[in-house]
Amino acid sequence: MTGRRLLVLLMLLWPGVLLAEQTAQMSAAYQPDTGRKDIDAGLVDINYYVERHPDAFVDALHHQSGVARPQLQQWLQQPGRQAADLYLACQLAVIVEQPCQQLLQARDAAGDEGWQAALQAQQIRLDNRQWRALRQAIVRSYQVWARPLPQRLRGG
Template identity: 40%
Template structure:
């Protein structure tokens, strides 16, 4: 009985390893959300998840409000790229929908022949019309994640005005919330 279990485990190892986030998968990762800054950060998130998959899963679970088991299954069992998981779950969070809904919409998307799937097309299929406030919330979440990971992030001029430099963001995060008036 124990031999059969061990044999099954050994046979599953190559399959499980193929679903991990790897440098090869990250190097080949192309994302198109319609926002070049977001795309660059999602590619960086992919590279981060190669080295720190548990921290990545914890971040998405904690701050996007998604079951860690669900996102781990997307990454390890279904072979999703970390950047796509991040976008699916945080986009769903900012539009107040479930990550599963974003994932299902992505999974149903069928691009034109010879074309890659594009997140901007998936976003258009979701039941909430995207606004600048949604994109701003997503961008702020990306910056916050980089800060949580103690990872550098280059802010564009708008984000710099909105969020300040890293020291200002850390000071704001650690200061108590002012009393309501």
């Protein structure tokens, strides 16, 4: 294969390689700490899904949140970025009417303290209606992905 052909091939494959940054090791260590076990279970499982299907993840999140695909891809490519944190930030942004990037930055700043600390820092307290809306958004994503819901998300 000539150098030019190899370069073209690498350029074509590069975006897919960049999107596949959610690793099994990252997924296994993930603790969202939203304060809701059902939501946490969904988020943990979303990371495992993204390991294998990053494009479907970005597409569904784009449709549900309205955030442009290139922006989602850029955020997903950031070192150490948990896909589920991106997912939650963008879904919450719709619910609380704040920019996804602002919520994502708050989550990054919270570090190991998780989503409860991030939301508290933003002075966001979700009521039951908002938690329900978030849960429904997660369920819709699972339907789009034709993925079985984690046990904690089934029913009620």
